Amino acid sequence: MFRYGGYRYYRCPKCGLVSTYPVPDDAAIEAHYARKFRGYYELRGRFEQQYQTVERQYRELLQAVVHVSRPSVLDVGCFTGGFLQLLEQNGWDVYGLELQPEAVEVAKGRLPGRIFQADLHGEHFPQRQFDVVSLLGVIEHVKDPMRMLRRCAEVLAPNGTLILQTPNSGSFLARAMRQFWPPYASVEHIHLFSHRAMQRAISQVGLQNVRILNHWKKLPVAYVYGMLQNFGPEFHRLLGPVYGVLPRFLKDASLPFYVGEMIVLAEMPAAGVFVANGQGGRP
Numbered sequence: 001m002f003r004y005g006g007y008r009y010y011r012c013p014k015c016g017l018v019s020t021y022p023v024p025d026d027a028a029i030e031a032h033y034a035r036k037f038r039g040y041y042e043l044r045g046r047f048e049q050q051y052q053t054v055e056r057q058y059r060e061l062l063q064a065v066v067h068v069s070r071p072s073v074l075d076v077g078c079f080t081g082g083f084l085q086l087l088e089q090n091g092w093d094v095y096g097l098e099l100q101p102e103a104v105e106v107a108k109g110r111l112p113g114r115i116f117q118a119d120l121h122g123e124h125f126p127q128r129q130f131d132v133v134s135l136l137g138v139i140e141h142v143k144d145p146m147r148m149l150r151r152c153a154e155v156l157a158p159n160g161t162l163i164l165q166t167p168n169s170g171s172f173l174a175r176a177m178r179q180f181w182p183p184y185a186s187v188e189h190i191h192l193f194s195h196r197a198m199q200r201a202i203s204q205v206g207l208q209n210v211r212i213l214n215h216w217k218k219l220p221v222a223y224v225y226g227m228l229q230n231f232g233p234e235f236h237r238l239l240g241p242v243y244g245v246l247p248r249f250l251k252d253a254s255l256p257f258y259v260g261e262m263i264v265l266a267e268m269p270a271a272g273v274f275v276a277n278g279q280g281g282r283p
Helices: 026-046 048-065 082-089 101-110 145-155 172-180 195-204 221-227 233-244 248-252
Strands: 002-004 007-011 018-021 072-076 093-097 130-136 156-167 208-214 217-220 254-257 261-267 274-276 279-281
Touching: 002 172, 026 048, 026 221, 048 082, 048 130, 048 156, 048 217, 048 261, 072 082, 072 145, 082 093, 082 101, 130 145, 145 156, 145 195, 156 195, 195 208, 195 261, 217 221, 221 233, 221 248, 221 254
Parallel strands: 072 093, 072 130, 130 156
Antiparallel strands: 002 007, 007 018, 156 261, 208 261, 217 254, 274 279
């Protein structure tokens, strides 16, 4: 497709999945997150209360499809635990996985005994099945997304729900903006799914009843502008003079934004799935 940020971007002609090449190695990924964590954490912390509108959106979608008393949830990549804290306040049995050490410390302070500095593929978290597994802004960051989806299927209970949020590489904005689409962030976003690619991937691990929704977020203008430093630096520079003269009430105003992202919901069949030779499927 194009070169951007020192990487080449390729699109699969059959499903529309976009991947970066070469895939960054672990050292490059760890160094990237170590550099950016502090600024991102401070931005999220400053707007944490306003960002809860997005987390409440996820909660409302789950409440419409999860009908068990005190449902259990495993939030993979829980960051500082804000979403899990919201669910716990509403009676959920919550568990979170996070690898970023600074984020883990904050999340553990909020939810003692419920946060694990662990990888989904390891065993350093409760080895059980969950009513919900959430991957919110996660799957685009991993080198092997199919391995992650297969593991999610393994830990989902029968009739359980997977909720996933990620950029949609097949969206109109992605196709129109090409390399200037903000989710094309080298090192950080490695694989970006289209609707078709996501449908195929989820079906291959044995999940069903896939629903894909365009994701509109209501967020403060100042937060969105701050995020452009990492996701869309060209626009951050271009909009800088305009943003600088905006009155404070406009910077703090929360508006609906759509940048070509999607929310995905899928269900585990009542009989569960089996995994053989690394391939998930219905029994």
